[in-house]
Amino acid sequence: MNSVLSSQKRGEPAFHDYRPAQARFREDVLSGLTKSQRRIPPKYFYDEKGSRLFDAICQLPEYYPTRTEIQLLKHYGAEMAEYIGEGSVLVEFGSGSSLKIRVLLDALEPAAYLPIDISREHLFHAAKRLAGDYPEVAIHAVCADYSQPLGLPGGFAEKPKAGFFPGSSIGNFEPEEARQFLTRIAALLGPGSGLLIGVDLKKEAALLNAAYNDNQGITAAFNLNLLQRINRELEGNFDLTGFEHHALYNSAEGRVEMHLVSLKDQAVTVNNQTFQFQPGETLHTENSYKYSIEEFQQLASSAGFQPQQVWTDREDLFSVHYLSL
Ligand code: AVJ
Numbered sequence: 001m002n003s004v005l006s007s008q009k010r011g012e013p014a015f016h017d018y019r020p021a022q023a024r025f026r027e028d029v030l031s032g033l034t035k036s037q038r039r040i041p042p043k044y045f046y047d048e049k050g051s052r053l054f055d056a057i058c059q060l061p062e063y064y065p066t067r068t069e070i071q072l073l074k075h076y077g078a079e080m081a082e083y084i085g086e087g088s089v090l091v092e093f094g095s096g097s098s099l100k101i102r103v104l105l106d107a108l109e110p111a112a113y114l115p116i117d118i119s120r121e122h123l124f125h126a127a128k129r130l131a132g133d134y135p136e137v138a139i140h141a142v143c144a145d146y147s148q149p150l151g152l153p154g155g156f157a158e159k160p161k162a163g164f165f166p167g168s169s170i171g172n173f174e175p176e177e178a179r180q181f182l183t184r185i186a187a188l189l190g191p192g193s194g195l196l197i198g199v200d201l202k203k204e205a206a207l208l209n210a211a212y213n214d215n216q217g218i219t220a221a222f223n224l225n226l227l228q229r230i231n232r233e234l235e236g237n238f239d240l241t242g243f244e245h246h247a248l249y250n251s252a253e254g255r256v257e258m259h260l261v262s263l264k265d266q267a268v269t270v271n272n273q274t275f276q277f278q279p280g281e282t283l284h285t286e287n288s289y290k291y292s293i294e295e296f297q298q299l300a301s302s303a304g305f306q307p308q309q310v311w312t313d314r315e316d317l318f319s320v321h322y323l324s325l
Contacts, residue, residue, distance in 0.1 A: 013127035013139040016153045019120050020145045026234055026271060033275050033283075040226060042172050042258075042286040043118055043147060047229050051122040053222040055097055060218060062210045065168055068318040069198045073100060073166075076311045076320070077107035080196055083308060083322045084162040087111050091189065092164040093146045094118075098126040100166045104196075105134055111159055112138040114152060118145050147173075149184060161193045168200035168318070171255070171289040175299060178289070182303035186325055194324045195305060201312070201319055202290045205249040212247035212256050212288070220245030223258055223285055236270040246282065254295075258286040293319055 025044060032040045046054065058066035073080070084090075086109055092101055095115030105113070113130075117123040120143045127141035144150050163185055170178050185195065212219055223245045227238035243260040250257050262277035269275075291299070296319070297307040305323035312319045 011131050011135040013124075013131045013141045014153075015124060015127070016140060016142045016144075017120065018142065018144040018150065019118065020148070022233065024145075029230055029234055030271060030273060033270065033273075037284055038275075038282070039284040041147075043145060044229065045222060045226055045285075046117075046119040046122070047225070047233075048119070048121055050222060050225050050229070051096065051119045053218060053225060056218045057214070057222060060211075060214045060216065062214045063219075064207070064211060064317050065198075065200050068313050068315075069166055069168075069320060070100060070103065072198075072311050072313060072318065072320050073103040077103050079309075080104065080311075080320070080322065081107040083324075084108060084110075084194060084196065085160065088160040088162045088193070089114065089156050090162050090164055091152065092116060092166075093185070094165070094167065094169045095123065095126065095141075096167075097122070098130045101164065102130070102133070104164065105137060110137060110162075112140060112156065114140045114142055114156070116142045116144050116146050116150070118143065147181065150188070152188065161189045163189050163193065163195035163197070165195065166198040166320075168198050168288070168290075170197060171200055171291075172287060173289070174287070175289065179299055179303050182300060182305065186304045189325060191325055194308070194322060197300075197321050197323065199296045199319045199321060200288070200290050201316055202254060202292050202295075203317065205251060207317075208249040208256050208290070209247065212258060213245075217245075219247065219258075223247075223260060226285055227260065230270055234271050236268065238268050238270075239266065242266050242277075243283070253287075254290055256286075256288040256290070257284065258288075259284050291319075293321075296321060 057063050089112045090110040091114045095117045123141050131139045230236040246259045246261045259282035262281045264279050266277050267274050300323050308324050309322045
């Protein structure tokens with residue numbers, strides 16, 4: 001598992017593969033399908049097709065988080081870079097296509113950049129492109145599930161570190177899980193380090209509902225792709241026309257929920273196990289918690305971080321926090 005697939009050269013990323021075993025996917029899907037409210041963790045959206053669909057979501061007119069966060073990074077990048085400081089090791093959790101980090105790299109010279117992502121091929125190609133464009137930055141791409149305890153590849157322990165966790169992916173965790181995750185990240189980064197984290201703000205339900213129900217149906221395709229992945233990788237037989245995308249802001253919980261709704265009474269087989277779906281019954285595929293600035297600062301403080309600065313756009317759509325340890 002702990003194999004370096006390519007050694008580090010200027011303009012070439014090093015690659016560290018700690019990708020979870022396929023058995024984990026199988027176990028998580030089977031146990032999730034057995035629950036009374038069926039659920040599958042959202043990290044499984046990101047196979048190759050899912051990662052491409054997510055990139056398409058980021059370009060949608062309705063999906064304001066990506067462009068708003070990029071605007072904030074562009075506008076306040078120099079200030080953010082001041083907080084992070086030169087010569088630190090930048091560790092990104094869920095780096096995807098590594099587009100946002102480019103804005104920071106234009107304002108900052110880190111000692112190294114460590115993108116961590118679960119989507120192996122997508123990460124590999126993104127790291128290659130980035131290494132070609134930023135040959136002076138040492139890039140160590142780490143394929144791993146950051147929601148599980150993880151270590152960094154060797155040689156970085158002594159260096160000051162800065163975490164980068166954009167996109168409001170923190171919202172995928174339950175608040176208590178988010179606190180545990182941040183506590184783990186604090187230990188991983190170490191004293192004197194900081195974390196730059198993007199957090200989607202609470203807002204009018206109409207805007208949130210539109211962001212997760214785009215007109216082109218890309219979010220629906222992203223949601224349904226999970227069933228296709230299960231069919232392909234876990235010997236499933238989900239009928240993709242028998243389920244429908246459903247996303248709605250649950251204001252009591254402060255989260256957007258995504259579900260796949262069964263359109264009929266149907267049996268589905270996965271890994272030789274059969275699951276009966278009633279019409280209207282849902283498979284819960286994602287939570288996207290939204291936080292006010294104060295709520296998030298409280299959460300971060302309870303995990304041992306000190307809120308230092310927060311940047312928001314004029315419409316108060318999105319926030320980027322700098323937290324220190
Ligand atoms: C990458 C988890 C932050 O919750 O907004 C986008 C994923 N899901 N549209 C989000 C997503 C549906 C996204 N995160």
